[in-house]
Amino acid sequence: MLEQLQTHLSTIIKNIKGQGKISESNVSDVLRDIRIALLEADVNLKVAKKFVEHVKEKALGEKVLKSISPGQQFTKILFDELKFFLGGEAKPLEFDSSGLTVILLAGLQGCGKTTTCGKLARFLKKDKGKDSLLIAADLQRPAAIDQLITIGKSIDVDVYSEKNNDPIAVVKNGLMEAKRQGKDIAVIDTAGRLHVDEDMMNQLKSIIEVSNPNEILFVADGMTGQDAVNSSRSFNEAIDITGIILTKMDGDSRGGAALSIKHIIQRPIKFIGTGESIDKLDNFHPERYASRILGMGDVVSLVEKAQSVVDKESLENLEQKIKNQTFSLIDFQDQIKQIKKMGPLSEVMGMIPGANKLKMGDFSDKNLKWVEAIISSMTLKERINPGIINGSRRKRIAHGSGRPVQEVNALLKQYKQMKSMMKTMNKNKGKFKFPFM
Known part of the structure; x- marks a missing residue:
């Protein structure tokens, strides 16, 4: 990214x-x-x-x-x-203080809007404890309703849909149902188009008029760069959006849309989508994003991700091992498994201050399997005390794992780098704390 x-x-x-x-x-x-x-x-x-x-x-x-x-x-x-x-400071969502909060998502076709509706509902449920109703008002794309229903089932969130060609009626009835069920939030999925057109904007204006949303979020495809900026400007001029969700920010997007969009239309980026899975939606923090762009890491986000996948007992055990300098290849393998749960390795490493200066070689997502294969080919004694792994042992491990000796050497070097980095961060944990400690 x-x-x-x-x-x-x-x-x-x-x-x-x-x-x-x-x-x-x-x-x-x-x-x-x-x-x-x-x-x-x-x-x-x-x-x-x-x-x-x-x-x-x-x-x-x-x-x-x-x-x-x-x-x-x-x-x-x-x-x-x-x-x-x-954007300066993070801008949270505006919630209705006394009743139903209505969030409307708009955007061009193919930007990931329907999936983002589900991601947002899951985020609000998991992080805010809010019960949402998804309203399927995208009647232009035949598969949109079925897609939203499938997403709703996967995250245990109710979806309102009906066989009706009038999206305004669907929204009206959906909001009535949300209030009847005592929902906290209604998330409205609206129709997209291949390009901005007058009919699309008029339909959106009518939906906004009947729903009176607390938030109008424009969903922009981060991979389209300046097209995302231009389309967000057109939508803002027509319907006065309150914020932006940038999707597909884990792909080949170069970050330009994020830097441009706030300054051009003077509306905050509120969320970014960082992957295809339903849990890959994050609050947008300008300070953290700026820190990562400069290679300074993002410790706060790193800790938040780690705490969501690693239990407290594991953290305490690891901290003790690092203090006692008994961090072994067994622990190294365990940490690889934990890191895999947190997301793509490049994303995780980008959050660690100074990690961009480490020469991590070929240690990437696609070859984590051979890392585990090599460690599995070692004896228990070798995993506990990697210092005893001499030339002949390396050849045996390489043969047993089906990998070349060079990869065994690279793995041992990476283990030493990680051990050194974690030791250094443990010493400085008054300034920042490594998430597994």
């Missing part, structure tokens, strides 16, 4: 660290590189220009403390501007 922009900005910061101080002469090259990095990440041209102007103004206008290096100063400036352009 962010790798390309993160790599470019990390290189820029590294280069400026070599400068004695920030001056107008050396900052011009840096600003040009930043502008190129933003444009390659599919950031809107006007936004990229404005971003660079802000950075230049701050970089040349601030006095630098003797205790702060140019690299530290410039990193702080970039972080502040990224956070500002992403």
Whole structure:
């Protein structure tokens, strides 16, 4: 999601660290590189220009403390501007204080709107304890109603649908049913189109008029880059949206839509979809997102994810092993299994401060199976004390696992790196705490 922009900005910061101080002469090259990095990440041209102007103004206008290096100063400036352009502070959903909260989702066809309705209902149920009713008002796409019913069953959330060609009537009746059942929230799935058209907007306006929603959320496909920005602007001009959900942010999207959309239409990003499964919807935190773009990690999100998949007893046992320096390959294998539960490895590693500097080699999702195969081919003694694994043992392990010796060597190196990283983070846990500790 962010790798390309993160790599470019990390290189820029590294280069400026070599400068004695920030001056107008050396900052011009840096600003040009930043502008190129933003444009390659599919950031809107006007936004990229404005971003660079802000950075230049701050970089040349601030006095630098003797205790702060140019690299530290410039990193702080970039972080502040990224956070500002992403929206500043997280904007939570607005709930009705006394009755039914109505949330309407709108968007173009293919943006993942119907799936996002289910993700949102699950999120509200799991994280907020809210009981939702999903209203199937997308009557344009034949499979939309069946899809929403299937999603509702999978998350144990009721779905209201009827054989009616009038989406306005469906919404009216659905809201009456939500109130009758005493639901906390009604989530309305509306029809999408292949492009913005007058009929679509008129239908949406009519649905909004009868439903009076607390939130009108535009669902934008993060992989479409500037198309997502342009379509969100068109929707906002027509129906005055209250926020945005960016979907498919786990794919090849370069992050440009997230940086552009808030600044262009002045509406907050409230959620991002980070995967196809129903649990892959996260609150959008500009500060955390900015931190990850700069390779500074996102410890808060990391801890939240870890706490959702790892029990307290396991955390305490691991912390004790790291303190006693008895973290073995058995524990390493256990942690790989826990990390797999948290999501894609690249996403998890991106949340760990400094992990982008580690040379993790070929340690990725697609080859976690051979990692487990290699460890399974070791004796119990070797797993407990990897230091005894010499050349002949490595050959035997490679033969037993069906993997080359080079992969055995790489695994042992990665184990040492992870052990060292966890030991370092344990020492600094007053500043931040590793999620498995």
